[in-house]
Amino acid sequence: MKITALAGGVGGAKLAHGLAQILPPEDLTIIVNTGDDFEHLGLYICPDLDTVCYTLAGLANPETGWGRTGETWQTISNIEKLGGPSWFRLGDQDFATHIERMRRLKAGQSLSQVTRDFCKAWGINHTVIPMSDNPVRTIVKTDQGELAFQEYFVHQRCEPRVKAFRFDGVEEAKAAPGAREAIQSADAIIICPSNPWVSIAPILAVPGLRPEMEAKQVAAVSPIIGGRAVKGPAAKMFDELGIQPSALAVAEQYRGLVNYYVLDKIDSQLEAHVQRLSMRTLVTNTLMKTADDRKRLAEDVLNFAGNIT
């Protein structure tokens, strides 16, 4: 079964890793959000792309949910001593990724070419594609004005109240080479348990991708468990947008796109409500604490999606 998964950061990366443990390389493509990419310290930083790749390669730091394992902090601490901006914590190994990526982009390579080369260097055999080679920038409209995503997310620690989101440049963006084709040729699309507002919505906003998906069977896994986000500000965002955060609220965001919806056992009381959105449901353990959890959830989702086709 050919699967194309959409992923943002940590949660998405974990399920992608689970899927990669089961599916052969030629049967899994992961399309990754680039809306939270930004230029910082003159370097090109792609947090979601790196989280997905580091996770697939076994290089991810399991404690932080970002960055690399066995990381050291010499560069950023010396930048700090020089009075430079140090709020975005980049490790010494991680710096290599951003320095070399910027070098290649400046030399004319596309982000998807760079990603392909990096995956090869890191021993990742499944296909990872950024949603677009064109810059798309998630802007968070807040009670403190419009904030670039990392400014909101890292520098201001998600403290400003969210009012809306905007994806700068998305109208002009083209889907990265292979992204549409991966959706077209997939037996099923899996939307990983990523933030629907800032991880999945930017991907769906890239011209051409959502229409392709609407022609497909699409399964989504809720990133909200028991009314709370496993990681990140998804629940807080729902709250501030006036929507009670729940697996049901996420399902409502995906109405008209998703036909198969996976929610946690703790949320089983929501199953009937989700079904009323014309979605078939799977209730299972969706919390991924261990590598085994990732694989088990991936199996559950694939079995569920297996019934789709």
Add this chain to the structure above:
Amino acid sequence: MKITALAGGVGGAKLAHGLAQILPPEDLTIIVNTGDDFEHLGLYICPDLDTVCYTLAGLANPETGWGRTGETWQTISNIEKLGGPSWFRLGDQDFATHIERMRRLKAGQSLSQVTRDFCKAWGINHTVIPMSDNPVRTIVKTDQGELAFQEYFVHQRCEPRVKAFRFDGVEEAKAAPGAREAIQSADAIIICPSNPWVSIAPILAVPGLRPEMEAKQVAAVSPIIGGRAVKGPAAKMFDELGIQPSALAVAEQYRGLVNYYVLDKIDSQLEAHVQRLSMRTLVTNTLMKTADDRKRLAEDVLNFAGNIT
């Protein structure tokens, strides 16, 4: 006594450090070669400026003659794994300098402003000035064509045979703020034991600096001891340019500029020859192996220069 010193890399940095151990901050200005600066990996690297600053701050690696002490190599080894250029060995701490410098230059700061701020952060109280805020690039004409300095020096390990040197951009370069004034107000100028071709010549080529120096008493310390360079390709360069390398050959390069010349005891037989170039001479131990050697040589040179004024 107010001293302005001209310095390139290791040898120059060592004597500058010796001078800084003796002279109060307001009495020592060090003008540093920027001809071997280059952009690499999207960063702005100033090898001589950094060697001088790291040495003054006690941060320099005493074994390599470049980079920092207690250095780690996570970033460059990961760039290497990604297939990026790794021939220029930058340590993790060192990367911070180049990243933050490039960030500031792009934000509109001048190189001398950046240098001033970095010196402050590193606890350097003496004044360090790059020769110019404008890019000047040393080009080495070799039997393998023209090579940018670091390409010749590091990447090709000084292997190509040297034919001549060119300092791209020097005609249009302006001396950095304070450089001319530091020469004008000095009681004596000290040319540190740096490579005359690629460390001192670029400084002298900056419009206005040499004429100011010609009005002054100028002491130079030979970087060639017993016909060999203590470090670096100076002797090899003399050879390939058809000049037998010696302390005398260096003195001849400084004819018309230098009135006081310091050579090593091992070269005492050259003293009379140097004197024929209208230079007064000091014969002393010029090899700086320890921190004490630096201070002692600085004392010798200052006492010698003290007789100048």
